[in-house]
Amino acid sequence: MNTDTTNSDGIRTDGTDASTPPHRYTAAVAQDIELRWQAWWQEHGTFETPNPAGPLAEPEALEQRGEKLFVLDMFPYPSGTGLHVGHPLGFIGTDVYSRYQRMTGRNVLYTMGFDAFGLPAEQFAVQTGQHPAITTDQNVANMRRQLRRLGLSHDPRRSISTTDPDYYRWTQWIFGQIFDSWYDAHEQRARPIAELVEAFESGSRPTPDGRAWSELTPDEQHDAIDGHRLAYVSDAPVNWCPGLGTVVANEEVTADGRSDRGNFPVFTRTMRQWMMRITAYADRLIDDLDLLDWTDAIKTMQRNWIGRSTGANVHFDTPAGRLTVFTTRPDTLFGASFMVLAPEHPLVDALTTPDHASTVADYRRTAGAKKDVDRQDESREKTGVPTGSSAVNPVTGHEIPIWIADYVLMGYGTGAIMAVPCGDQRDFEFARRFGLAIPAIQRPPDSWFERHGIEPTLDTTAWPEAFVGDAPYVNSANDSLDLTEVTEVAEGVRLTNEWLEAHGNGAATVTYKLRDWLFSRQRYWGEPFPIVYDANGRPHLLPDEQLPVVLPDTDSFSPRTFDPDDEFSNPESPLDRLDAWVDVELDLGDGPTRYRRDTNVMPQWAGSCWYELRYLDPTNDEAFVDPDVERYWMGPRTDVRPDHPGGVDLYVGGVEHAVLHLLYARFWHKVLYDLGHVSSKEPYARLFNQGYILADAYQDTRGIYVDAFAVTERDGEFFHDGQPVTREWGKMGKSLKNAVSPDEMYEQYGADTLRLYEMAMGPLDASRPWEARDVVGMYRFLQRLWRAVIDEHTGAITVVDTPADPDTRRLLHRTIDAVATEMAALRFNTAIAKLIELNNHVTKLDATPREVAEPMVLMLAPLVPHVAEELWCRLGHTDTVTYERFPAADPELLVDDTVEYPVQVNGKVRGRITVHADADAATVEALALADDKVVAAIGGAAPKKVIVVPGRMVNVVV
RNA sequence: GCGGGCGUGGCGGAACUGGCAGACGCGCGGGCCUUAGGAGCCCGUUCCGGAAGGAGUGAGGGUUCGAGUCCCUCCGCCCGCACCA
Incomplete structure (x- = not known):
C-alpha cells in the first residue's frame, strides 16, 4: 500500500507539513490505524456471528450473546468501475447501526454478498471476449476489498455470490x-402438485373438462397439471x-x-x-403490507402496481355471443348507453358489420402501429369507430352501439367496457365527441351544479363533465331492480351485484393491474x-x-x-x-x-429473491437454510406484536426497488412459507429507504456530460475547456462524470473521516449533495478527539484519573442519553452533533478525565471504529471495543438542580430567571413577575394571566 | 390529471407530544501560532441597526397565552402512476 502522501511536485496532499507534530491524527496516521485494525478484525474473526444450528452452529457463543438482530443492505451488483462515495451511504448506516446494536448486547447478523449475474458483465464479455465469470470474480474481489477498506463489520463467512454454483443450485x-406447486384458491396458499394430483384422482377436484382423471391420457394429465x-x-x-x-x-x-x-x-x-x-398472490401481497414497517410511499407504490379494483363482470348479449365487461360501478349499468372494445379485442371481427369493415380495419391498423408512447399523449382527443353491431343492456333491454377505441386497453379487465358517459369522464368525452347519448342516472347535488355555474338539471347536454360520487339514482329501475331510493354508491353496487348474480347477468369480481x-x-x-x-x-x-x-x-x-x-x-x-x-x-x-x-x-431478480435466507446458512449443502436457523433469525416476533410477520429486522436500500425486487422477493418468500420451508410470512419486516448522494453534473452544448472536476465557475456561469456548460443536479455516478472515489478520501483524510462525514451530512433517508470541502469538518473533529487523549508531540496518553467536574459529568451523561436514543433511531447526524459538543467541551478542560474519555470513545466506536479501537487500546484495554457495552446514562445526572426559565410577555422573551428544579408553579410565577426586565416589559399593567409550563417557560399575558 | 413527499441563514442541516428558531458542520470575518499558510488553535457569525430595538421558518389567513410544528387557501419543487373501466 502506498503511504507516500506527496504528489509529483513534492507538495503534500494530506494537509501535513514538516512542522506537523509527529503524533497528530493525520491521514497517514489514520491509514496506518485503519489497515492495522482491519487486519486484526479479520485475524480474530471479530464479526463472525454464531448460529443456533447447522454448519455455523456455535451454541456456547450464541449463549453469550443477547437477542438476535438481522440487519441487511440491498444486494449490490459488483460493478466493474468500483465504488464511488455515493454507494456506501446505506452500507455505512447499517454498519453503524449494527455496531451500536452489538454494544447493546444484540447478536447481530450483518454481511454482504453480490448479485453478480446480469447484463453489464455479459455486455463487457461481449466487448472484450473475456468470460463473464472472470470479470465477475475480479469485480467481486475488488468490491470486497473496497468494502473492507471502509471498515464494514460484515461476517465474511456469510458473503455469497449469486453466480456461485453452490448458490444458484438453490435458486434452481x-x-x-x-x-x-399450485395455488389452492380456496385455502389461499400454495400446495405441492402431488396434492393436486391426489385431488384429481379422488375426484374431489374436477378435471378441466369434467372427465374422470383415469380417463385422461398421460399427455392430457400432464397438460392439466401444467395449467396449474x-x-x-x-x-x-x-x-x-x-x-x-x-x-x-x-x-x-x-x-x-x-x-x-x-x-x-x-x-x-x-x-x-x-x-x-404472482397474480395468485395479489391479495396477500396487498393485504400483508399492513403487517410491514415500511414507508407509506413504498406501500402505496406496491398497492398501485398490484392495482386491485373491486367491481363486477357484466355480460351483454351481442350478435357475436356473450360479451363480458369489467366495471367498478355496476350501479351505473342503467346509464350504459354504448360499449367500447379495445381494438385488439378478439370479438371485434365477429362484431364488425360489412359496411364498417374497412373503417374498423383502418382504425385497428392505425392503433396497432401506434406504440404505447403515442397512445398516452395526454392532450390528445379520443378516437374510435363503430363496429355496426349493438349489444343489449341487460337492465334496460335497450340496444346500445358497440364501438372500438384505443382508450380501452386490452391488457386490463376484459379489454371491453360498458360506457356510462354521465358517470365517467372518459366515456363522457367520447360520447360528446361522437354525439352518443348521455342519459342521466344520478341527480348530482346542488353544490355540484353551483360549482359549475349552472342550474340543477338532468339534461346532460348542459353538464360540463361527468358526475362521479354519491347522489340519488334516477332512471334506474326495471321490474326486478330499483335503485330509486338509494343515495349511496356502495348500496347501489351491492343491489346491482345481487341482481346480476340472481339473473345470471354477471357477478361481483376483483381485477388487478398486476400481470x-x-x-x-x-x-x-x-x-x-x-x-x-x-x-x-x-x-x-x-x-x-x-x-x-x-x-x-x-x-x-x-x-x-x-x-x-x-x-x-x-x-x-x-x-x-x-x-x-x-x-x-x-x-x-x-x-x-x-x-x-x-x-x-x-x-x-431471481438471485435477489431469497439471498437474505442464504446469508443465514451460507455453507449448508443439505438445505437452502436450516429451518431452526431461519426461525432464529427471521421467525415472527410475536413478542413484539401479535401479528408480526417475521423477516429481516432492518432492510436498508434505495427506493428504486419499490416494485421490482421487493414485490418479487415477497412473492417467492410467500411460496416458501406456504410450502413450509420458512416460518416468516414476509422477507423484510422493516424497510428503510436511504437517500442518495447527489453531485453537480455539467453538460456541454451538445448535451454530453463533461468531467465535473474540470469545470470552472466565472460570474455564475460554468465553463469546461473554455466552452460554456450547463449545471444540473444528479445522482453521483460514472455516466454523469461526477463520481468521487473513496480512495481520494482515504488519501486525504482516512476512512473514519469519510464514514463520519457521510453520516453527519444529513438524515439517512434524505438525498444530499456531496460537498468535498465540508469533509474537513469531521477530520478536524477527529483531530480534536485524538488530541483530547493523546499528546501530539510525544504520543503519550494524557487522560487523567481525577474525577470529572460536575458540569462535565452532567454533560457526559446527557450526551450518552441523547446519543443512545439517536443511534437506535438511525439519526446518526444528530448523534454526531452531540458527540462533537461533548468533545468541544472536553477540549477546553486542562486535562481529559478518563471518566469522560472512555465512554466518549465507546460512543464513537460505531461511527469511527478504527480510531476508537486505537484509542481504546491506548487507554489500556486489550480487546476489541466491538462487544464492550455501550455507556449507560445515570438518570440522576440528567436532571439539573436549577432550571433557567425564559419569561415571555405576550409571547416574546423579555427576561430569564433561574429557579430550583423542584420549585412549584406558584414560586416560578412569583419569581418571574419579580424579574426586573419583566417588570419593565409589563410596564405596570396587571397581568391577565400567567402560564407556567413546568421545566420549560413562563408566559405573562397583559 | 391522480397519489405521496417537501419548502428553515450564504450552504448541508437541528428543533421530543405546539413552549427560548437556527444545534452541529461548512463557508465567511477577526485574532493566535508561523519564514510562510492551503495545516492547527481561539473568538464571532439569521437579517436590518452603531446601539437600544425591530423583523424572521415559501405567500396569505385561522386556532392558541404561545405555531417552523395544528387547520384552510394559494405558490414553488421533488418522487411515483399515467385513459386501469
Whole structure:
C-alpha cells in the first residue's frame, strides 16, 4: 500500500507539513490505524456471528450473546468501475447501526454478498471476449476489498455470490419448488402438485373438462397439471425487446414503452415463455403490507402496481355471443348507453358489420402501429369507430352501439367496457365527441351544479363533465331492480351485484393491474432452468440430485440482438447454440430418454429473491437454510406484536426497488412459507429507504456530460475547456462524470473521516449533495478527539484519573442519553452533533478525565471504529471495543438542580430567571413577575394571566 | 390529471407530544501560532441597526397565552402512476 502522501511536485496532499507534530491524527496516521485494525478484525474473526444450528452452529457463543438482530443492505451488483462515495451511504448506516446494536448486547447478523449475474458483465464479455465469470470474480474481489477498506463489520463467512454454483443450485431448487406447486384458491396458499394430483384422482377436484382423471391420457394429465403450476410455460403477450435480444418483464418496461436497461423500444408479441403466477398472490401481497414497517410511499407504490379494483363482470348479449365487461360501478349499468372494445379485442371481427369493415380495419391498423408512447399523449382527443353491431343492456333491454377505441386497453379487465358517459369522464368525452347519448342516472347535488355555474338539471347536454360520487339514482329501475331510493354508491353496487348474480347477468369480481411475472430471458449470464423438454415439448423438472445445472462454458455469450425497431425479429438465446449441452439423455423414471434442455436463463431478480435466507446458512449443502436457523433469525416476533410477520429486522436500500425486487422477493418468500420451508410470512419486516448522494453534473452544448472536476465557475456561469456548460443536479455516478472515489478520501483524510462525514451530512433517508470541502469538518473533529487523549508531540496518553467536574459529568451523561436514543433511531447526524459538543467541551478542560474519555470513545466506536479501537487500546484495554457495552446514562445526572426559565410577555422573551428544579408553579410565577426586565416589559399593567409550563417557560399575558 | 413527499441563514442541516428558531458542520470575518499558510488553535457569525430595538421558518389567513410544528387557501419543487373501466 502506498503511504507516500506527496504528489509529483513534492507538495503534500494530506494537509501535513514538516512542522506537523509527529503524533497528530493525520491521514497517514489514520491509514496506518485503519489497515492495522482491519487486519486484526479479520485475524480474530471479530464479526463472525454464531448460529443456533447447522454448519455455523456455535451454541456456547450464541449463549453469550443477547437477542438476535438481522440487519441487511440491498444486494449490490459488483460493478466493474468500483465504488464511488455515493454507494456506501446505506452500507455505512447499517454498519453503524449494527455496531451500536452489538454494544447493546444484540447478536447481530450483518454481511454482504453480490448479485453478480446480469447484463453489464455479459455486455463487457461481449466487448472484450473475456468470460463473464472472470470479470465477475475480479469485480467481486475488488468490491470486497473496497468494502473492507471502509471498515464494514460484515461476517465474511456469510458473503455469497449469486453466480456461485453452490448458490444458484438453490435458486434452481426454489424454482423447482415453485414449479412443483399450485395455488389452492380456496385455502389461499400454495400446495405441492402431488396434492393436486391426489385431488384429481379422488375426484374431489374436477378435471378441466369434467372427465374422470383415469380417463385422461398421460399427455392430457400432464397438460392439466401444467395449467396449474405456479411456474408455467405459456404462449402469452410478452415484452419483446429486439435491441436487447430478449424479452423483459412488465416491471422492466418504462412508462414510454422502452426497456429500463438500454432504453430500447419494446414490442408486445405473443411468445412461448416462462411465467410465474404472482397474480395468485395479489391479495396477500396487498393485504400483508399492513403487517410491514415500511414507508407509506413504498406501500402505496406496491398497492398501485398490484392495482386491485373491486367491481363486477357484466355480460351483454351481442350478435357475436356473450360479451363480458369489467366495471367498478355496476350501479351505473342503467346509464350504459354504448360499449367500447379495445381494438385488439378478439370479438371485434365477429362484431364488425360489412359496411364498417374497412373503417374498423383502418382504425385497428392505425392503433396497432401506434406504440404505447403515442397512445398516452395526454392532450390528445379520443378516437374510435363503430363496429355496426349493438349489444343489449341487460337492465334496460335497450340496444346500445358497440364501438372500438384505443382508450380501452386490452391488457386490463376484459379489454371491453360498458360506457356510462354521465358517470365517467372518459366515456363522457367520447360520447360528446361522437354525439352518443348521455342519459342521466344520478341527480348530482346542488353544490355540484353551483360549482359549475349552472342550474340543477338532468339534461346532460348542459353538464360540463361527468358526475362521479354519491347522489340519488334516477332512471334506474326495471321490474326486478330499483335503485330509486338509494343515495349511496356502495348500496347501489351491492343491489346491482345481487341482481346480476340472481339473473345470471354477471357477478361481483376483483381485477388487478398486476400481470403474471415473465421469468425467462434469452441471455447467457444467468441461472439455467432445471428443466428439460420431452419429445412432445412438455417440461420436466430435474430431480434435486441433478442440481446444479451448471451454466455451460462457451465463448459466445451474446444473444443475437437486432435493430432495436425490428419488431418481428425472434429471440435467439446463446444457450440454443450449444447443441452438445442442449441434447441430453436422462432417466427421469421412465428409462433413459432423450430430452432437450431449456435454453433460457432466469432474470437477474431471481438471485435477489431469497439471498437474505442464504446469508443465514451460507455453507449448508443439505438445505437452502436450516429451518431452526431461519426461525432464529427471521421467525415472527410475536413478542413484539401479535401479528408480526417475521423477516429481516432492518432492510436498508434505495427506493428504486419499490416494485421490482421487493414485490418479487415477497412473492417467492410467500411460496416458501406456504410450502413450509420458512416460518416468516414476509422477507423484510422493516424497510428503510436511504437517500442518495447527489453531485453537480455539467453538460456541454451538445448535451454530453463533461468531467465535473474540470469545470470552472466565472460570474455564475460554468465553463469546461473554455466552452460554456450547463449545471444540473444528479445522482453521483460514472455516466454523469461526477463520481468521487473513496480512495481520494482515504488519501486525504482516512476512512473514519469519510464514514463520519457521510453520516453527519444529513438524515439517512434524505438525498444530499456531496460537498468535498465540508469533509474537513469531521477530520478536524477527529483531530480534536485524538488530541483530547493523546499528546501530539510525544504520543503519550494524557487522560487523567481525577474525577470529572460536575458540569462535565452532567454533560457526559446527557450526551450518552441523547446519543443512545439517536443511534437506535438511525439519526446518526444528530448523534454526531452531540458527540462533537461533548468533545468541544472536553477540549477546553486542562486535562481529559478518563471518566469522560472512555465512554466518549465507546460512543464513537460505531461511527469511527478504527480510531476508537486505537484509542481504546491506548487507554489500556486489550480487546476489541466491538462487544464492550455501550455507556449507560445515570438518570440522576440528567436532571439539573436549577432550571433557567425564559419569561415571555405576550409571547416574546423579555427576561430569564433561574429557579430550583423542584420549585412549584406558584414560586416560578412569583419569581418571574419579580424579574426586573419583566417588570419593565409589563410596564405596570396587571397581568391577565400567567402560564407556567413546568421545566420549560413562563408566559405573562397583559 | 391522480397519489405521496417537501419548502428553515450564504450552504448541508437541528428543533421530543405546539413552549427560548437556527444545534452541529461548512463557508465567511477577526485574532493566535508561523519564514510562510492551503495545516492547527481561539473568538464571532439569521437579517436590518452603531446601539437600544425591530423583523424572521415559501405567500396569505385561522386556532392558541404561545405555531417552523395544528387547520384552510394559494405558490414553488421533488418522487411515483399515467385513459386501469
